[in-house]
Amino acid sequence: MTKEEIQKQIFQAVETVKQTNPMVGSITNTVTINFVANAQLAVGGSAAMVYLPEEGEFLAKASGAIYINVGTLLPIYEQTLPHVAKVLHDTGKPWVLDPVAVGIGSMRTHLLRQFKDYKPHVIRGNASEIIALAGLWKLDGGAAISKVRGVDSTDSVIAAKTAAVSLAKWTGGAVAVSGKTDLITDGTVIAFSYGGSHFMPKITGAGCSLGGVIAVYLTAASPFIAALTGTAVYNLAGTRTEKKVDGPGSFQIKFLDELYKASAGEIANNPFEIEEV
Numbered sequence: 001m002t003k004e005e006i007q008k009q010i011f012q013a014v015e016t017v018k019q020t021n022p023m024v025g026s027i028t029n030t031v032t033i034n035f036v037a038n039a040q041l042a043v044g045g046s047a048a049m050v051y052l053p054e055e056g057e058f059l060a061k062a063s064g065a066i067y068i069n070v071g072t073l074l075p076i077y078e079q080t081l082p083h084v085a086k087v088l089h090d091t092g093k094p095w096v097l098d099p100v101a102v103g104i105g106s107m108r109t110h111l112l113r114q115f116k117d118y119k120p121h122v123i124r125g126n127a128s129e130i131i132a133l134a135g136l137w138k139l140d141g142g143a144a145i146s147k148v149r150g151v152d153s154t155d156s157v158i159a160a161k162t163a164a165v166s167l168a169k170w171t172g173g174a175v176a177v178s179g180k181t182d183l184i185t186d187g188t189v190i191a192f193s194y195g196g197s198h199f200m201p202k203i204t205g206a207g208c209s210l211g212g213v214i215a216v217y218l219t220a221a222s223p224f225i226a227a228l229t230g231t232a233v234y235n236l237a238g239t240r241t242e243k244k245v246d247g248p249g250s251f252q253i254k255f256l257d258e259l260y261k262a263s264a265g266e267i268a269n270n271p272f273e274i275e276e277v
């Protein structure tokens with residue numbers, strides 16, 4: 001795919017979402033659940049959050065795509081997550097996995113290990129999470145999960161390149177690694193997406209909501225294009241918001257306005273580079 005072809009597909013994904021208001025269900029953490037829903041609405045999607053197995057199954061069938069984020073686990077998730085992931089896998093419904101804080105606790109480890117066979121269409125995380133998930137799944141570029149400190153990254157995006165490529169090859173989907181420069185790969189090509197703001201790691205949920213927004217675009221595009229489109233709108237909106245605010249509090253609010261205002265042409269033109277794996 002040439003750069004122009006990729007830009008055309010990004011444009012199309014954004015336009016389709018704005019025109020169709022696709023429903024995307026989420027099972028996500030309680031810290032950032034409201035911000036995830038607001039970001040999904042701002043780009044043109046429709047949001048619904050649930051906790052229970054039966055309701056997750058309902059959403060998996062009724063939604064165009066699903067977002068699963070393991071940030072704050074509760075006992076019910078031990079039933080909900082494998083059940084919903086199996087429904088998604090069996091029905092071929094696209095979904096995004098955010099393996100937040102992989103390495104904390106045995107339940108998180110057990111659930112994330114199970115997801116290997118359900119092959120999420122997009123895996124989105126910061127560099128440390130991507131390296132740790134590849135380690136948990138025993139893929140190239142992975143490292144022991146014991147190195148993860150919490151929800152924030154301690155590794156550079158480029159250090160996660162091999163892990164991202166091997167995860168994408170395993171799932172047949174795409175992987176998005178967030179950081180100062182974002183890396184998106186489908187296992188054959190790598191895109192580097194530029195922009196964002198130094199305020200983004202100073203608010204909670206920039207990454208979580210990016211995952212939710214990628215799920216919205218996944219209703220209208222391939223995993224690679226959806227991941228690149230979500231990342232591009234985040235980088236564009238982040239750059240624009242930074243110019244208008246003087247701290248993380250106002251950043252969080254104004255960022256939603258910039259997500260809402262970004263046009264398909266502006267998102268497709270946000271700077272990115274492509275290289276072969």
Ligand SMILES: Nc1ncnc2c1ncn2[C@@H]1O[C@H](COP(=O)(O)OP(=O)(O)OP(=O)(O)O)[C@@H](O)[C@H]1O
Nearest residue numbers: 126178179180196197198200204205206207208234
């Ligand atoms: N230093 C930075 N400069 C510019 N943009 C950044 C920077 N760090 C992160 N971002 C942007 O912030 C967004 C979220 O990435 P981040 O790596 O902070 O996710 P995360 O650690 O999973 O966040 P959370 O778990 O709090 O939701 C991405 O769009 C990314 O491009």
Ligand SMILES: Cc1ncsc1CCO
Nearest residue numbers: 029031071072100151205
């Ligand atoms: C801070 C935090 N703790 C668990 S999930 C979460 C949101 C960012 O990943």
Ligand SMILES: [Mg+2]
Nearest residue numbers: 100126207208
């Ligand atoms: Mg995160």
